[in-house]
Amino acid sequence: MARKKIGTEWQLRPTLALRPLDGDHARRELSEIADAAAEDGLSRLGKFLAGKGPLQDLLAAVFDLSSFLRDTARRRPAILDALFDETIEARLNGIDEAVDRAARAENVSETSLMMALRQFKAEAHFLVALADLSGEAETALTVRRLSDLADACTRAAVDFLLLDAHGQGKLRLPDPKDPARGSGWIVLGMGKLGAHELNFSSDIDLVVFFDPESPAVIDPLDATDLFSRLTRRLVRILQDRTEHGYVFRTDLRLRPDPGSTPLAIPVEAALRYYEARGQNWERAAMIKARPVAGDLAAGAAFLKELQPYVWRKYMDYAAIADVHSIKRQIHAHKGHGEIAVKGHNVKLGRGGIREIEFFVQTQQLIAGGRFPELRGRETVPMLGALAARGWITAEARDALTRQYWFLRRVEHAIQMVADEQTHILPEEDEELERIALMLGFAGEAEFAEAFRASLHQVERHYAALFETAPELSAGVGNLVFTGDVDDPDTLQTLHRLGFQRPSDICRVIRGWHFGRYRVTQSAEARERLTELAPALLKAFGQTRRADEAVIRFDEFLAGLPAGIQLFSLLQSNPALLKLMATIMGAAPRLAAIITRRPHVFDGLLDPALLTELPDRAYLSARLAAFIEGERAYEDVLDRLRIFASEQKFLIGVRLLAGSIDPARAGRAFSDLADLTIEAALNAVTAEFAQRHGRIAGGRVALLGMGKLGSRELTAGSDVDLILLYDHDADAEESDGEKSLAPSHYYSRMTQRLIAAVSAPTAEGVLYELDLRLRPSGNKGPVATHIDAFKKYQRQDAWTWEHMALARARAIGGDAELCTEVEEDVAAVLALPRDGANVKAEALEMRALIEKEKPPRDLWDIKLIPGGLIDLEFIAQVADITGNIEPGRRVTATADVLARLAPGFAAAGVRQELCEAWRLYLALTQMIRLCLTGEFQRDDVPPGLSDLLLAVTDLPDFGVLEAHLKETSRKVRKDFDLLLRAEAPISRD
Template sequence: MTASAAAARDKLNWRLEPKTRLVPLDAGHARDKLADIVAAAKEDELPRLAKFLSGKGPAQDFLAAVFDLSPFLRDLARRRPQILDALLDETVEQRLETVNKAMAAAARAENASEQNLMMELRRLKAEAHFLIALDDLSGVAETALTVRRLSDLADASIRAAVDFLLRDAHAQGKLKLADPENPTLKSGWVLLGMGKLGAHELNFSSDIDLVVFFDPEAPAVIDPLDGTEMFSRLTRRLVRILQDRTEHGYVFRTDLRLRPDPGSTPLAIPIEAALTYYEGRGQNWERAAMIKARPVAGDIAAGKAFLKELQPYVWRKYMDYAAIADVHSIKRQIHAHKGHGEVAVKGHNVKLGRGGIREIEFFVQTQQLIAGGRFPELRGRETVPMLGELAARGWITTEARDVLANQYWFLRRVEHAIQMVADEQTHMLPEDDEGLERIAHMLGYKDADSFAAAFRAALQQVEGHYAALFEAAPELSAGVGNLVFTGDVDDPDTLQTLHQMGFQRPSDICRVIRTWHFGRYRVTRSAEARERLTELTPALLEAFGKTRRADEALMRFDEFLSGLPAGIQLFSLLQSNPGLLRLMATIMGAAPRLAAIITRRPHVFDGLLDPALLTELPNRAYLSGRLAAFIDGDRPYEDVLDRLRIFAAEQKFLIGVRLLAGSIDSMRAGRAFSDLADLTIGAALQAVMDEFAQRHGRVPGGRVTLLGMGKLGSRELTAGSDVDLILLYDHDEQAEESDGEKPLAPSHYFARLTQRLIAAVSAPTAEGVLYELDLRLRPSGNKGPVATHVDAFRKYQRQEAWTWEQMALTRARAIAGDEALCAEIDAEVTSILAQPRDRAKVAAEAVEMRKLIEQEKPPHDLWDIKLVPGGLIDLEFIAQVATITGQLEGDMRTPGTIQTLARLDPEFAEPDIKQELHDAYSLYLAVSQMIRLCLTSTFERDDVPPGLVDLLLAATDLPDFKVLEAHLKETSQKVRENFDLLLRGKRS
């Protein structure tokens, strides 16, 4: 090597100059992490990089901050410092170009194999992700460039895999390619990128949505009759190449559920069949989805031709607003909740939450659907350019364009920062202070408060424009015809208007409204109240009409009104607060359980009037403070029990409303329902003990703890859950009886106390029932005493308990009682669960138990999520077996099923299986929480309120009921396969 060449090699010409100054959370920690990368560079013999990173300057400060703020980027740099070393020779842009070319080359290499391609794509994708993130955090790359780069990366990955698969099919004689060097040419295999991929707007950890078609008459197809099976097989291999987790990670999670009727169609659909479906049975949400469709790989010419044929279906010349209302309903947008104050920043969903990314995207898409049929320039896929076109044609104001464009890119930056922390497909801001501070620093803010202020302002601006769009649209106008309710005879035009609004029994509706006007309820006896209600009626009818069970919803509202003592304030609030009115309509139309509560206990409605309702999180501290204030003071025993029932009913209702409105997710709802049960049952226990002691005194050294089991123990209660408890007690060894006026022996004392607690909690009073209690999980079940001495509990669990009882014990959690005893019992449970066991024996017994449950309690249908094969019980059994056989990472015990599934030991469950189980439990939790919240009976798929369908789609972020059913079916099949693999040791 010449001296000049050596000098050139040693010149540290770093090719990324940060424009943004990032500040680490901990400067000392950041420098330590940078030193780790220096050590990795030396170990990999990269002296230039080691020397550069050891220096001082803005670039080194920037990298130190990045590695402090993002564990994902830090770990990748430590494993592969060569990625950083390359930036001493090439810019990020040059390097990304090299990566994309390398992907194409990997597919065409002489020694190309599926395994080699999978490894190479994962290696290259990881490098590209790292570089894209670094350039984004540096402020050099605008967010628009970041999403384009991520989309180009996805395109390159898909194309490489498709090229390899087509050449492989050609080599095996399955296809006859026109040109093996250009394998996609006239191949007939069409891959459309949908959603963010189609729009070149992928986020940092995005899934990719693909829809796959094929042309059986394409020159490359040898046997058209074999086309469906062959192209479906190729598609399945494509998904495996992109999605399967290996030791090198994965390329992109791939979703094929946006294809026509995914529950009953093959993975690859003939083009003619697809066109027939879309033109005859296509849904409005599918039309909206096709706005962003783009041929990303395979036969691009055939893909373009397909989309051209589909244009009349997507872009109708005359667009009616009723179709927009349908799209609006199906897309499950969370309405602007005016009057409910600011949103909570912690835990906010940047994509789906109020004022989020989805509202901007939908704002644009609805305008495109209305006008795109007549104006081809409004048919673009990308969100921000389409805002510009809409403003240019006068569909929106320039102010709306500028605000929504700026906030779109701001929210996308926030979304990327969230995902860059750990490369997780999440859109939720952290719930803890440090997590929020981390995001603030990644975005260049000095602290969490300044970020939170900017974030709230962005959401409010988006929400304002979004709400204005739909309030101004003709489908929301109440002036659609006569609405006359005077006299005794139905007005024919009014009947027609009500029918158009969605009411099936317009004459009954007229009769109900005349009842209001005649002042037959206390709530409408004053003239002012009747006037307010008359003014409100058109908006009320419109809101209930949109529930798609309009008659039932209005009848429930009528029942609610009949029990109210007064109504002027209510009617005024509903009239001035469209968000509250929509919420009321949703409750009455989609949630019979909540409607029953609000009808039986009208006072719970008062909680809805709290402006902070949707911003205050119903955590333990919040509920504890509210409960203490509600039962404060010297009250009679019965009054305390009644007030506990009132409090629990109101808070269950308000937790449910938060879930319904999207301000909390299903997991947080489960924690809130469980915290509420802990606190109210704990308060009932204290009241019972105090009352009992007045007559029977106390046992010397007597202590009691309540052990929550089942969903209470795992903090996964739903709105309709029973509560599983075990009462444990302890006392001085010498104690022979209590010290009261009517002394009792200790065992008799605590048994009577438990019976009193059961009555206090479960006996119906004028205020209802607090909780239905189930004590069958105690030692020896119904045959054993209702109260158990801690020594007896300890002995039983260690020496006599069946495997199923030890599995049940994994969810045990001390919820109330003597604090010291609670801690002792929790420690004892942890110790019992840690005992060595025969793993194979435990797994075999769990499998046998599952088989017995299936025989004795067969599932009702696919929607019987608990009992269906591959349902909740399978997941719970996996978590419980892993816990009692010591197959979890870390030492701490986690009663929660989803937390346990996240900790499965890699030797027990591979990372991709662990992810599948975690995702399945999240899905089941979202569905079951919403169903139990809304319904008091079983879910009947053929008689489900349409409003509940919309809520389920919102909770699962899926576009259509059939897609949800297909996803549930696919998920349960995967879970059962994993259950068989992990517990039976064999694949299904």
């Protein structure tokens, strides 16, 4: 048997001479590696490394410049020794063959395979880097070698897993000697792997599908779970770090809708997805897709079936616009401004690798449908094909080809230093010098000049590609949400716009692009949303709670049935877009309504919304139209809830937009309550009569109390009511199937009304009702006979009850009974009283409230000394003691304060009180409109601060707080002046 010839000559043929950072250090490094070789019995290598010559100089420089190569050589000098016996090319081929055999080795286990793949990969990477840095291999060969290695490792892991599943009876492989064939497991390499263009420390992008009908699949119903488990193991085999390192970091996020799909997707489901929801950036990604492992024939068949999706024969203009929007949202810099070398991202930065790749892919997407020769995966050959077809100039082809390979060399050098996945040039002078020397430059300055020139050249061609495309980003800056990785410049833009968690915002917006919601499932809707995104984000950023605004808007989108009309409307109507942003950023209560019930947004589509006043006639006509026709009882109650919810929202929107003032908003909220509660009463009365009949001469009146009575309701107010009834004197029971005595009849009917208004249904609650202001409070019956009410008010009512009665107003029911009630209330209020006694009791009651319910802080406007309660007490005491100017009876606090008798309050005091009321009303209306909980001074949504300043016409929040404090001090002073029995306090 012939003995293998022992090589005596090292097989590397460098074309570059590299200079180390530190010559002495480099020689020491080489000497240490020579010692390691000697310790391992590799005498010829030790002797070679100890010698002098161009090869030793090269190795010394390489090991000085790259800690990764130095450490690998020191750990495994046999890798260098093998180059005496065969060339790098031959050894790499041998490694690829050994990797292919590893999966079928006798007694192979997952652990032993993981170790073997890591050792082979480390050796191969060392050799690839050495060939690249020495100039023996062109960059085009380097990326091919790296990709071939990734293919081989992925194939080995897939074959091992298939054989393992076969051995466990989970698959039935047609040919265990060729496990992948007929397995139905499709592993596509995407991106740089698919194009045979891997960089030195690249992730590998894989997308995994399977055919449940393939011969190997035993149970199609179990196939998704089986292949997803196998895929999870595949990732673990390739990327888990062990004491031997890792093989390749593996990314599966380019699969359809990665946030909500399994790791392995059935072929039919994938085809349906791409056909119905696939985006243009996914079409671009599929240009580079290539079967790299598993069932290669099935993978090729899948890609063939996908061709009509990727390569459209006829591109409509909307699709072309969307192709451009993939990256045109990054503004083309058009060569202006200096490009910094330090810290520049060679892949994603201006003039970088991504711009060349995208330059090619956009042209391919537009033209590849008609010209099959433009469908290639590799960047540089496609530059040639595009030039041959006349899509780009020969000058562009040559320039971009040169710079592509130059930038790829720079990228590799950055990564070869320490085998780190980075694309960013170092900031430090010495580290930048290291990169320059690795690339064969004389030093940092020479490299920086060449690098800048390269970026400017790429940037010029890239910008020219988009010169005719309208700018989408509206001056905002870089905004790109395609693909699966955050764009660094986009993160900076979002941060500049006011977003605290830019990466989270990117994830949310990518979810819109994936069409996970009904509203974004059509291509047209996604294109409209893409165009709207910059303006939308700019508007949300201005709310100063930008992240919350986007999250609320996302929740809103999730509930919408369709979106093209909405997106078009927002795009063409900046005022409405600003309003939407205000709602989402500053008004959680309104945002909750619009999110829970997206249909209320339909009202915003009415072009007359901000010009029509929501007065009683307007609301009454709208309500009548909304509930007209024969309807079931439950349907009427649900429609009342829908109507009230929508109109509360629209009244609130008008207040936010400034088209109505806080006082009119209070009247509108109150009119809405009047109308819907009366409609509920009518429905209850009719429904109740069907079972229990009617009482002879029976009549009902609803008496609105509190803020409802004074027509000062806010968006979050409860409703205070008293139900009064009357009937014929001789009526003993109702005339229905289940007759009831009058008192029992009206009590039961009132309970039914309470349920009709307050019980939660699928459409929510109409209003929370409070009946505690009825005679005898909670101890008395829920419905009160009119005669009992009159008697109680004259004989038994407390002073505070008469004060509450000052705001009473009939809001619905029998018209004649309502008139009678109103007249009687006026008569009770006009009864003669001891003014001093009333004031004393009011003061006592106010002191009790202060003791039992002290205010939280200055912003507890109702309870603070000199707050709303003080103003209401002043108005009510004046009313029941006859200290208001004569005229038509009014219930609104503002109207009473404006009519305080001169003998009760001087003109200056009256003006002060009216101004205080307007301030408090403005603040409480806006706060209750925007917030569902308490106003927290230290956590005010900045957008709400702006709204409070707008509605009070004050310059900043500090001034507002000072004004609020001073106003409450004056009101308490006036309260003391008007209600205390002591001598009047002198005015300032």
